[in-house]
Amino acid sequence: xxSERTYHHGDLRRTLLAAALDVIAAxxxxxxxxxxxxxxxxxxxxxxxxxxxxxxxxxxALAAExxxxxxxxxxxxxxxxxxxxxYVRFATRHPAYFQVMFRPELYRADDPALLAAKARATQxxxxxxxxxxxxxxGEDDRLAGIAAWSLAHGFATLLLTGNLSDALxxxxxxxxxxxxxxxxxxxxxxxxx
Amino acid sequence: xxSERTYHHGDLRRTLLAAALDVIAAxxxxxxxxxxxxxxxxxxxxxxxxxxxxxxxxxxALAAExxxxxxxxxxxxxxxxxxxxxYVRFATRHPAYFQVMFRPELYRADDPALLAAKARATQxxxxxxxxxxxxxxGEDDRLAGIAAWSLAHGFATLLLTGNLSDALxxxxxxxxxxxxxxxxxxxxxxxxx
DNA sequence: TATGGATCTAGTCACTGACAAGATTCAGGG
DNA sequence: CCCTGAATCTTGTCAGTGACTAGATCCATA
Numbered sequence: 001x002x003s004e005r006t007y008h009h010g011d012l013r014r015t016l017l018a019a020a021l022d023v024i025a026a027x028x029x030x031x032x033x034x035x036x037x038x039x040x041x042x043x044x045x046x047x048x049x050x051x052x053x054x055x056x057x058x059x060x061a062l063a064a065e066x067x068x069x070x071x072x073x074x075x076x077x078x079x080x081x082x083x084x085x086x087y088v089r090f091a092t093r094h095p096a097y098f099q100v101m102f103r104p105e106l107y108r109a110d111d112p113a114l115l116a117a118k119a120r121a122t123q124x125x126x127x128x129x130x131x132x133x134x135x136x137x138g139e140d141d142r143l144a145g146i147a148a149w150s151l152a153h154g155f156a157t158l159l160l161t162g163n164l165s166d167a168l169x170x171x172x173x174x175x176x177x178x179x180x181x182x183x184x185x186x187x188x189x190x191x192x193x
Numbered sequence: 194x195x196s197e198r199t200y201h202h203g204d205l206r207r208t209l210l211a212a213a214l215d216v217i218a219a220x221x222x223x224x225x226x227x228x229x230x231x232x233x234x235x236x237x238x239x240x241x242x243x244x245x246x247x248x249x250x251x252x253x254a255l256a257a258e259x260x261x262x263x264x265x266x267x268x269x270x271x272x273x274x275x276x277x278x279x280y281v282r283f284a285t286r287h288p289a290y291f292q293v294m295f296r297p298e299l300y301r302a303d304d305p306a307l308l309a310a311k312a313r314a315t316q317x318x319x320x321x322x323x324x325x326x327x328x329x330x331g332e333d334d335r336l337a338g339i340a341a342w343s344l345a346h347g348f349a350t351l352l353l354t355g356n357l358s359d360a361l362x363x364x365x366x367x368x369x370x371x372x373x374x375x376x377x378x379x380x381x382x383x384x385x386x
Numbered sequence: 387t388a389t390g391g392a393t394c395t396a397g398t399c400a401c402t403g404a405c406a407a408g409a410t411t412c413a414g415g416g
Numbered sequence: 417c418c419c420t421g422a423a424t425c426t427t428g429t430c431a432g433t434g435a436c437t438a439g440a441t442c443c444a445t446a
Binding site for chain 1: 432437
């Protein structure tokens with residue numbers, strides 16, 4: 001498919017997304033250029049526009065994909081603590097997705113596909129704090145949920161920005177996060193799913 | 194000074210930084226353009242280069258200033274919990290500084306002035322977890338320090354990206370964060386400075 | 387094999403960051 | 417008072433980018 005070049009690429013959309021992930025993982029979302037992407041893939045500079053309309057469109061597609069994968073990763077994790085670990089693991093394994101997802105100014109936050117995937121991820125994140133909807137929960141449970149989210153998100157973010165590299169001293173991030181949460185949440189018995 | 198326009202601006206450097214803060218607070222660091230900045234201030238498009246060399250230079254200066262203000266804000270806060278509240282308050286009051294500070298790809302992380310300011314902020318952040326250096330502390334204290342940092346940073350980051358707007362339901366962020374930390378850290382007695 | 391839609395190319399425009407060369411202003415010494 | 421050097425700012429230019437338009441090519445299908 002990709003070896004013999006024809007006029008029609010075959011799966012340009014998928015190829016562009018993959019290339020974009022590479023670039024973002026290596027140099028961040030800011031340095032992502034549609035023209036550079038087109039050059040890498042070997043198409044004209046305007047080809048990406050047909051699949052994504054514009055740069056924001058491509059990043060919107062990436063964010064939607066990211067939220068879908070994120071929801072899967074969270075849903076597979078048993079218990080609150082392991083869901084936090086899965087959160088951190090996702091950030092380290094898929095830094096490109098993660099960075100785009102949490103920079104809403106990069107994409108169209110009202111995109112239907114993205115909203116659906118994000119809702120699924122939010123759902124997976126909330127599960128286990130209590131299976132009740134937000135409104136039916138106690139104030140403390142809601143705050144604890146925000147706390148757990150903040151803890152995982154802060155750890156992941158600091159990690160990706162290089163702010164924990166010396167503090168961890170070579171420890172695996174996931175392991176450090178697991179023992180860290182154990183330290184905090186054991187007294188409240190928050191480790192059950 | 195600013196009313197009567199002469200060839201020499203008077204304090205162009207300061208004026209450019211202020212304008213940059215406005216733009217970043219309104220539209221994020223990505224949309225910051227040196228040429229737009231020059232237009233706003235009323236100088237030629239190349240004038241900013243003399244003070245900051247390039248775009249990265251301007252953002253480096255902003256980050257350094259931000260870390261200095263951040264260190265002050267943290268140092269003024271009594272106790273670990275209030276230091277966390279100060280962390281969140283800084284993020285909400287100075288979103289432009291905060292965003293730039295925690296996106297190291299935007300600036301020159303090896304800049305001496307920036308390193309000094311950042312070291313001061315790190316010092317202020319660590320104070321109270323234990324006045325010992327990292328290496329002399331117990332494993333648990335070190336992890337608890339990372340946890341506290343992650344919690345505050347995650348909360349602040351989620352807040353600025355709009356991810357907590359519905360979860361907080363109109364509550365003041367600082368207040369919510371205070372009760373949230375109280376919920377978690379009370380059992381460990383981590384509220385003393 | 388003809389047709390219409392999907393996919394991709396080529397050309398262009400305004401904008402940006404970076405650089406180079408020159409103009410203006412200021413401070414200080416003769 | 418003028419002269420000189422340094423600091424500050426302007427003008428001109430170049431390559432790279434996102435976005436848009438028109439047109440070329442290919443494919444399915446009838």
